[in-house]
Amino acid sequence: MTAPTPTQSPAQAGTVPVAIIGAGVAGSVLALLLARQGIRSLLVERQTEADTHPRGHVWSIRSMEVLRSIDPELAEEMRETSPAPLKLRYITWCTSLAGVDLGRCVPIGNDPAYTAHLLASSPCRPLHLSQNVADPILRRRVLAEPCVRLITGCELQALQQARDGCTLTLRARNGQSFTQQADYTVGADGEHSTVRQLLELATKVTPLQSVAQIHFRANLSKFTSPRPGPLYWVLNPAVVGTLTAHTADDSDWVLTTATLPAVEPAEAMPASRAIALVHAAIGDTRVPVDLVAVRPWTMALRRTETTRHGRVMLIGDAAAGFSAIGGFGLNHGIQDAASLAWRLGLLVNGQLHPDIAETLLASFAVERAESATFHALRTQQLTELSDEVLRAAGLDPSGFGKLTALSHSSLLGLLPRTFVRKLFAGLMAGGLKPLARLAGKDAAGMSARQRVSRAIDKQREVFVTLGTDLGYAVESGFVLREPRPQPAAPHSATEYWPTTSPGSLIPHLWSDEHGVSLSTRDLVRAAPLTLLVGQTEHARWQPALAQLRRDWGIEVACPAIGMGAEAPFQAEPADWAAALEVDEDGVVLVRGDGVVVWRSRRRCTDPGIALRDVFTGLLAPNKRSARALTSNPFQEVQ
Numbered sequence: 001m002t003a004p005t006p007t008q009s010p011a012q013a014g015t016v017p018v019a020i021i022g023a024g025v026a027g028s029v030l031a032l033l034l035a036r037q038g039i040r041s042l043l044v045e046r047q048t049e050a051d052t053h054p055r056g057h058v059w060s061i062r063s064m065e066v067l068r069s070i071d072p073e074l075a076e077e078m079r080e081t082s083p084a085p086l087k088l089r090y091i092t093w094c095t096s097l098a099g100v101d102l103g104r105c106v107p108i109g110n111d112p113a114y115t116a117h118l119l120a121s122s123p124c125r126p127l128h129l130s131q132n133v134a135d136p137i138l139r140r141r142v143l144a145e146p147c148v149r150l151i152t153g154c155e156l157q158a159l160q161q162a163r164d165g166c167t168l169t170l171r172a173r174n175g176q177s178f179t180q181q182a183d184y185t186v187g188a189d190g191e192h193s194t195v196r197q198l199l200e201l202a203t204k205v206t207p208l209q210s211v212a213q214i215h216f217r218a219n220l221s222k223f224t225s226p227r228p229g230p231l232y233w234v235l236n237p238a239v240v241g242t243l244t245a246h247t248a249d250d251s252d253w254v255l256t257t258a259t260l261p262a263v264e265p266a267e268a269m270p271a272s273r274a275i276a277l278v279h280a281a282i283g284d285t286r287v288p289v290d291l292v293a294v295r296p297w298t299m300a301l302r303r304t305e306t307t308r309h310g311r312v313m314l315i316g317d318a319a320a321g322f323s324a325i326g327g328f329g330l331n332h333g334i335q336d337a338a339s340l341a342w343r344l345g346l347l348v349n350g351q352l353h354p355d356i357a358e359t360l361l362a363s364f365a366v367e368r369a370e371s372a373t374f375h376a377l378r379t380q381q382l383t384e385l386s387d388e389v390l391r392a393a394g395l396d397p398s399g400f401g402k403l404t405a406l407s408h409s410s411l412l413g414l415l416p417r418t419f420v421r422k423l424f425a426g427l428m429a430g431g432l433k434p435l436a437r438l439a440g441k442d443a444a445g446m447s448a449r450q451r452v453s454r455a456i457d458k459q460r461e462v463f464v465t466l467g468t469d470l471g472y473a474v475e476s477g478f479v480l481r482e483p484r485p486q487p488a489a490p491h492s493a494t495e496y497w498p499t500t501s502p503g504s505l506i507p508h509l510w511s512d513e514h515g516v517s518l519s520t521r522d523l524v525r526a527a528p529l530t531l532l533v534g535q536t537e538h539a540r541w542q543p544a545l546a547q548l549r550r551d552w553g554i555e556v557a558c559p560a561i562g563m564g565a566e567a568p569f570q571a572e573p574a575d576w577a578a579a580l581e582v583d584e585d586g587v588v589l590v591r592g593d594g595v596v597v598w599r600s601r602r603r604c605t606d607p608g609i610a611l612r613d614v615f616t617g618l619l620a621p622n623k624r625s626a627r628a629l630t631s632n633p634f635q636e637v638q
């Protein structure tokens, strides 16, 4: 077949500042963050409609802050569409929904102290809403945004780079190809990223688990209403997996259970088998089940060798992938977008000194590689913790991995398929047999349940990730770390202690004057860089900021903060200083993703010299690579 001849499409004539390939969550959020800064983007999406399959469903607090920064009404629309908090009360482990309860975990629950801690930590709360509901909300926003040009049913075919820009070859569904010039290109095109392949970047992969996601509709309220929750772990000899309520629709469910793709690929699973698994999880075959779809998902820790290649950046699943545990997939992609958006804001809208421009892009790759490694390690730790329940129930969590390895044996190809299926069904049944004890009324059943219940008592950390989420700090990148930074890493996965130690997320403080609720996080997310300085120092820093603009081409916002009528952020100087861990005449420099770049806890004698030293200092560390973590969670290179 002859390739269609590329033509210059009149619809995309000229150079677009940013071309984004892939209108999933990562690409859409980036386009909206750029639009907020007045930056035009071309968003290219292969599919004509948003995906209808429920996938990622946990939106972290930090992700919700990013959505709020696009538009508080967007965050509010997502919240209104999501299940009410009362429906998210418990995570339950049971032999089946109708069977025996093995234990519960209350992630937020009724603890007033923890709820107060959560509310004091951020202007946002985490959200539970599956992508099949959230994606259309984002898509509507994108379509309503004049700065974003979305082309659907169109895919990237080729990509060339020069010193001053990129040339993309795009192909529409009708086979017509056209070229597009862009200053920068972003690959947000998912796990099988075309952009990554065209750049010939390798990916490190640690396989975790292949699962089937069985999407079905059923009225399960008679089973769930005594202990409402988003997730039920089911452990019985016929099925081990999770039942997840993905949306506010009470009948919308997903059963996720491990599969052996070499023996029975999820996409080829007969409807009768899928429904039998669902019934085994419910524990009642009389419940009417309407099967919607069965989708495979190969969970793996993945990280591309770099997220920046010249003028091309990778974000979301194209850059790094995680598993369901920890819920980092969706959220990491949103943070990639936030980390890139303020940088592109400076690069596209400013006349930057070339050294700073290079530092911004290089530090993006360093920071996101470091973050991917940190979150992959965290996924492994949480998986290990979660496996404690399986171990307590008498299962060998590595057993499924061994079966998967065996299922890939070339010798099996010599045997009839039906025999292979029966063989593995038998091996699976043998492996799951110990779970029969959990429903037993005898002493063995009771002691098995006690062991499982003790393991469940330790599971809260798997579901409460406030410390990992808000406490995650950038260590090597576009930050000036202090000699003894606080914290070196999140203090704990569940607890968050705000700090302005560089690399950390700026602490949240409300300004509630003039009838507008504004958080410090809203304040800093409104510009690529923001200098936070109290009202007594505000005027003294203006000449230094003007000098910075002249010398480096960097625009830094400096909103007035204090009790004056003209101040957009109202705060008592003492409260402000205490929250920011600086003197009332100290300063804090913050990036548009909320990360503190630098602080001076005491009054700077000469603001001009201070800022010059800061930006000179920022150039040096980015020549180093990301910090070496104690262990490497990635194994192979693809």
Ligand SMILES: Cc1cc2nc3c(=O)[nH]c(=O)nc-3n(C[C@H](O)[C@H](O)[C@H](O)COP(=O)(O)OP(=O)(O)OC[C@H]3O[C@@H](n4cnc5c(N)ncnc54)[C@H](O)[C@@H]3O)c2cc1C
Binding pocket: 021, 022, 023, 024, 025, 026, 027, 044, 045, 046, 047, 053, 054, 055, 056, 057, 058, 131, 154, 155, 156, 157, 188, 189, 190, 191, 192, 193, 194, 195, 213, 295, 296, 297, 315, 316, 317, 318, 323, 324, 327, 328, 329, 330, 331, 333
């Ligand atoms: C079945 C399944 C279940 C999942 N469950 C969970 C879960 O429970 N929890 C969790 O945290 N995560 C889950 N995930 C992962 C989560 O969905 C991803 O982390 C998230 O969608 C990544 O978003 P993204 O925008 O980076 O990529 P995607 O959502 O994959 O979006 C990429 C977009 O790029 C488009 N595209 C691809 N190539 C091209 C091209 N050449 N040209 C133009 N467009 C292109 C695609 O059509 C797609 O719309 C699941 C994934 C799957 C597949």
